[in-house]
Amino acid sequence: MLCVYRRGREWLSSKAGLAISLPTEPQWQRAAQGGDGREYPWGNGFDSSRCNTSESGINHTTPVNQYPSGTSSYGVYDMAGNVWEWCLSEGENPENTALRLLYRYWLQELNEQGNMTATSEETDEHWILRIHRCSVCHGWHAAEPVCHLWVAYMQTAVAWFTGGQTVHPIETECPAMGHKACTFVVDKRTLGK
Numbered sequence: 102m103l104c105v106y107r108r109g110r111e112w113l114s115s116k117a118g119l120a121i122s123l124p125t126e127p128q129w130q131r132a133a134q135g136g137d138g139r140e141y142p143w144g145n146g147f148d149s150s151r152c153n154t155s156e157s158g159i160n161h162t163t164p165v166n167q168y169p170s171g172t173s174s175y176g177v178y179d180m181a182g183n184v185w186e187w188c189l190s191e192g193e194n195p196e197n198t199a200l201r202l203l204y205r206y207w208l209q210e211l212n213e214q215g216n217m218t219a220t221s222e223e224t225d226e227h228w229i230l231r232i233h234r235c236s237v238c239h240g241w242h243a244a245e246p247v248c249h250l251w252v253a254y255m256q257t258a259v260a261w262f263t264g265g266q267t268v269h270p271i272e273t274e275c276p277a278m279g280h281k282a283c284t285f286v287v288d289k290r291t292l293g294k
Contacts, residue, residue, distance in 0.1 A: 126188040133181070135174030142173035142180040152182030203262050204228055226290060230255075230270075232283040238276050246272035248283050255285065 114121040124132065133142050141147060149156040151171030153163045165178045173180050180186070187202055204221055211219035211232060218233045237248045252270050259268045270287045274280035 123187055129180075129186060129188045132175055132177045133173055137174070139174075142177070143171055152179070154182040157182075200228070200259065200262075200266070200268075203259065204230065207258075226288060228287040228289065230285045230287075232285075233281070235276060235283045238283060241277035243275070243277040245278065246275035246283070247277045248272050248275055248285075251283065251285060255287070 134140075135142075139145055141151075143151050148171075151168050153159055153168065162184055165183075168178065168182075171181060172178050201223070207230070208219045208221055211217050214236075216234045217236060220231045220233075222229045232248075232251065235248060235251075237250050238246075241247050252272060255270045256268060259266055268287050269291050270285045272283060272285050274282065274284035276283065
């Protein structure tokens with residue numbers, strides 16, 4: 102789902118003749134809670150029969166229309182449970198949002214890969230990704246970073262995910278150099294340059 106955000110948005114925009122984008126958080130909240138500020142899309146009390154959550158015991162995603170009694174007052178399905186809904190922050194560049202989604206996906210995937218763990222942080226100017234117990238440089242000793250595979254992976258994945266956007270990740274720390282984790286920094290100001 103994440104990998105088709107930009108291409109899907111462009112295709113749907115061209116078919117609909119409208120500018121399609123992720124909703125802002127206030128737009129999403131209004132669609133979910135309606136105009137009366139209810140706690141859940143269907144009202145103020147939780148009801149596991151109206152949404153796919155851990156309480157349902159299904160343990161996988163379900164079709165969007167599986168819970169018709171869980172729609173919001175605007176008739177929108179799946180505003181609670183099933184999958185995470187992503188939003189733009191007010192005034193945010195959609196490309197930055199797409200990249201943020203990709204970085205979150207990477208974190209999830211890396212943290213499910215056996216011994217490796219990953220963390221990230223974001224500043225106004227940078228995305229910072231740290232990989233602990235990196236499988237690429239484990240056991241190496243070098244004077245400079247050696248995780249060129251991760252750099253190439255990030256560049257390729259971002260280009261594919263965004264339809265050609267370029268990034269220039271720099272590995273600033275590497276266990277092969279004696280650091281605790283591989284640290285990659287992407288300067289947001291260089292996106293696409």
